[in-house]
Amino acid sequence: MRDNGIIPNIDEKVAANSFVDIVFTYEDVVKLLKALKPKNSAGPDGLLLALLKKLAPSTAFPLMLIFQQSFQCAQIATVWKSAIVTPVFKRA
Numbered sequence: 001m002r003d004n005g006i007i008p009n010i011d012e013k014v015a016a017n018s019f020v021d022i023v024f025t026y027e028d029v030v031k032l033l034k035a036l037k038p039k040n041s042a043g044p045d046g047l048l049l050a051l052l053k054k055l056a057p058s059t060a061f062p063l064m065l066i067f068q069q070s071f072q073c074a075q076i077a078t079v080w081k082s083a084i085v086t087p088v089f090k091r092a
Contacts, residue, residue, distance in 0.1 A: 024067045026060050
């Protein structure tokens, strides 16, 4: 998989003081990544949860920095607000 070079558009602002007290730590991000259920489907970015879970120690620090920067600037990328929803039909 290669980087597509697309930078997320951060166009919506929230109240500047909404996320002031939120702190992200490396340990917290690793813990949350390792708690992912690998059988769940991938998100809009196409990354499999099993891959994120396996690479948790390597990806946690960059993700922590991205989350901290986003919350300090009070801006959330539009792509973070999207999801792919697929209905699962069950027998009646």
